[in-house]
Amino acid sequence: MRRFSLLVGIVLASSAAPRAALLAVKPYGAGARATATLEIRASRAAVWRVLTSCAEAVKIVPGLRDCEVQATAADGSWQRIRQVVDYSWYLPKISYVVRATYRRPDRIDFERTAGDLAMLRGYWELRRDGNATVAHCVLDLVPGFWMPAWIARLALERELPQMLAALRREAQAR
Numbered sequence: 270m271r272r273f274s275l276l277v278g279i280v281l282a283s284s285a286a287p288r289a290a291l292l293a294v295k296p297y298g299a300g301a302r303a304t305a306t307l308e309i310r311a312s313r314a315a316v317w318r319v320l321t322s323c324a325e326a327v328k329i330v331p332g333l334r335d336c337e338v339q340a341t342a343a344d345g346s347w348q349r350i351r352q353v354v355d356y357s358w359y360l361p362k363i364s365y366v367v368r369a370t371y372r373r374p375d376r377i378d379f380e381r382t383a384g385d386l387a388m389l390r391g392y393w394e395l396r397r398d399g400n401a402t403v404a405h406c407v408l409d410l411v412p413g414f415w416m417p418a419w420i421a422r423l424a425l426e427r428e429l430p431q432m433l434a435a436l437r438r439e440a441q442a443r
Contacts, residue, residue, distance in 0.1 A: 288374040292433070294425045300388065300411030301422040307433050309402045313374045313395045316402045319436060320377060320393055321352065321369070329435035331428045332356040339366065346371055349382065356424070361414065365389060387411040404436070 291306040307317055319325045323336035335353040342348070347370045353361045365384025371377055381389035389407035393424065408429075410421055 292426075292428070292429060294422050296418055298411055299416075299418050299421075300409065300423050301418065303408045303410070303425045303429055304405065304406065305429060305433055306405045307437060308398065309404055309437045309440050310400065311402055311440040311443060313397055313402045315416055316395055316404055316436070316440045317374055317377075318340050318443065319439045321348075321371065325439055326352070330354075331368065331431045351384075356417075361385070385413045387413040402440070422425055 292303070293305075294301055294303045296302075319329065323338055327333050327335045330352075332354045333352060334355045335351070337351045338348050339351055340349040343436050347368060349366060351364070351366045363385045365388045366382050367379045367389060368382050369377055369379045376395070377393040379389070379391060384434075388409055388411035391406060394405045396403045396405070408425070410425065412421055
């Protein structure tokens with residue numbers, strides 16, 4: 270069943286793409302680690318704008334209800350961002366703060382600094398490939414409350430393909 274859901278996720282994330290998205294979700298302590306690589310027919314600047322905008326984040330991240338930049342470095346090299354996720358009635362609303370560090374135009378690192386998650390950290394790398402951008406993401410997620418680890422993995426297997434497809438759609442529309 271796990272292989273089937275992962276295969277479905279890859280197919281969903283790669284629709285209308287010249288190259289399939291590569292997505293893997295595996296156990297990571299009490300949570301999950303996800304890696305994804307996706308080709309987007311858009312410039313790195315367009316992908317960057319989508320990944321660094323709270324308004325766009327609400328459009329592309331399933332369940333994200335609120336995104337607010339709390340602080341920004343004078344030189345724009347980092348931001349502190351508060352986000353609120355509300356997946357469904359059977360899971361609690363999750364609020365957390367991340368620090369995003371920017372190395373324009375090719376890398377965004379992020380790490381949870383406060384909130385309901387025990388761990389949220391990872392990065393996006395953007396690489397130019399002809400007229401396209403190859404986006405690679407690594408994400409470590411550990412809930413800050415008791416939840417079977419398989420639920421965290423299942424949630425990422427379900428939500429990441431939706432997010433990747435939305436990222437591609439929004440960046441290509443620019």
